[in-house]
Amino acid sequence: MHDIRAIRENPEAFDRGLARRGLDPLSSQILSLDADRRARIAQAETAQAEQNKASKEVGAAKGRGDEAEFERLRALVARKKADIAQLQAEAAQMDERLTRMLMEIPNLPLDQVPDGKDEDDNVELKRWGNPRSFDFEPVEHFQIAGVQPGMDFKTAAKLSGSRFVLLKGGVARVHRALAQFMLDLHVSKHELEETWTPVLVLEDMMRGTGQLPKFGEDSYQTREGWWLIPTAEVTLTNTVHGDLVEQATLPRRMVAHSQCFRSEAGSAGRDTTGMLRQHQFEKVEMVSITDAQGGVAEHARMTACAEAVLEALDLPYRTIALCTGDMGFGARITHDLEVWLPGQNAYREISSVSYCGDFQARRMNARYRPGGGGKPEFVHTLNGSGLAVGRALIAVLENGQQADGSVILPAALHPYLAGATVLGADGRLI
Template sequence: MHDIRAIRENPDEFDAALTRRGGDAMSAQVLALDAERRAMIAAAETAQAEQNRASKDAGAAKGRGDDAEFQRLRQLVTEKKTDIARMQAEAALLDDRLRDLLMQIPNLPLDSVPEGRDEDDNVELKRWGTPATFDFTPVEHFEIAGVRPGMDFETAARLSGSRFVLLKGAVARLHRALAQFMLDLHITRHGLEETWTPVLVLEAMMLGTGQLPKFGEDSYQTREGHWLIPTSEVTLTNTVHGELVEQASLPRRLVAHSQCFRSEAGSAGRDTTGMLRQHQFEKVEMVSITDADSGVDEHARMTGCAEAVLQALDLPYRTVVLCTGDMGFGARITHDIEVWLPGQHRYREISSISYCGDFQARRMNARYRPEGGGKPEFVHTLNGSGLAVGRTLIAVLENGQQQDGSVRLPAVLAPYLGGAARLTADGKLD
């Protein structure tokens, strides 16, 4: 959420940043509502002062025996009370309208973010690894012979409908091994704190990280009012919801492996085959909570943490910085890491790492007390996949596929697979 004072002080800069994102200028609408709210508050305060003065004067009139003046002033006090109640109620409504409006305005991009309209305008930062050459035409993950016994879309559709998968046997074990490997890497090498979180959260938590109110249709809500998390970014970031922490405790670097749930409301017709885009999936999510001066450096660090997973798995990838028109709602800058999928013969997103500044913290009212003293400041937040487990499984299967239908597996996974180095053509670990 945005700081209304910053918009008052720099409306042109605010509009220019929104325009860079491809949106409309909003400062005039915001400031008009803010001015109306402030005027109503001022009117209520004036009426309160008039009521206090009339009440004091009524006491004086009664003391000198002026009954007529006393009755007139008592009537004025009653009228002012009614006026004040009405004005305060209207001011509260205007405050809610202003907050709702600010809640729906996206974050402002950093000056370094390239300007553009969509993914075609994203800028590549680096490539790592060389896509393998095959003596045969590589296929997508669900077409590999050794994968078919362990990846059951038909049964999942009977159980739950479209965009679900049932993993079993060696493929299920490989999926689990990837998540465990990612967690261990982030904990032991990158110093992240392992966290286990609920997958059901209160509405205030979804508001805090920006999934609500604008993107409610992309998530699932229970009849009791809880929301299923689309990512554990929601729970990890909200660990400081409403808190005042000490600067010395920052940065807080957290990691969690969780189930995630998305309705995929805006993706009709996209990636309908295979398990690339599912309603239920797993991610290893990283969240950092920092002070106001450390966010940009932490963003680079977090990007490196995600890239390290792919390097350890020997999966070719590229890292891009998203342009202004392709960034997510809450981000000031986002790096996407795209892994090479031979079956599609293209790079596909496997992680998004975003720096949000104090945008989420204002929604959560999460602040820190500076070490040198002074007024509390809002924390800065970052989030990123480290990595999406299902998509990593896809990448491992497609990059390791062999002509006979088997799959060569990354060596770093052997300790998690009982020493196995490949998935055989009949779906066994060997």
């Protein structure tokens, strides 16, 4: 959510930021509504003062026995009361419109974000690892012989419909091992606090991180009113919802492994085979809560944490700076990590690490008290996948596939699989 005071102080800078996002200028529209709202508030305050004055004079007129003045003042008090109610109602309606407008405008990019219209204008920052040379034609994960017994789309469709999967046997164990490995790495090496959160949240929590009101169709809501989280970013970030924390407690670095749920409303026809894009999936999510000064450095740190997972799994990847036209709604800067998938002969996103500034904090009313004194300030928030577990499974299977249909598994997972090093062509761990 944007700061109306910042827009009042520098509307040109606000519009320049929107232009970099490919949006038309909005400051004049916002400030016009803001001026009308403030005028109604001022008029209501003036009417309230006039009502208060007239109310005091009513008693004096009655005491003097001046019936005409008494009746005039009584009528004036009644009119002012009605005027106040009308003005306050209009101001409240305008405030609601203004708040909704400010909540539906995307965050403004940092200066260092590359300009561009779409993913073709993203900038590669780093490339790690060399894609493996195969002496056979590599296939996609769901086509590998050793994977097929443990990746059952037909039964999942019977249970839940399309875009679900039932994992079994060795494949299920590798999937679970990946999540455990990621958590252990982030906790022991990266000093993140392991957290377990609900997957059902109140509407205010979805609003706090920007999923609502603009992107409600991308998520699922229960009949009782709870929302299923599309990512643990929602729960981890909202741990400071409505709070005033001490600056000395920042940064707060958290990590959670959770089920995630997305309707994929805007992805019709994309990645319909395999488990690359599912309605239900698992992620290990990182969230940091910082002060106003620490956000950019924390973004670099969080990107490195996600990269470390891929490097430990020996998976080739590249790090991409998203351009202004490809960034998510709440981000000021985003780095995507794309892992190499030989079955597709392409790099595909496996993590997105974003710095949001105080954009989410304003929605959550989450502040910190500066250590040196002064007025409370809004916290700054960051989030990033560390990693998407299902996509990591795809990458491990495709990069480790062998000509006989087996899969050689990364050394980092061996301790989590009771020493097994291979997913056999029959789907069993060896």
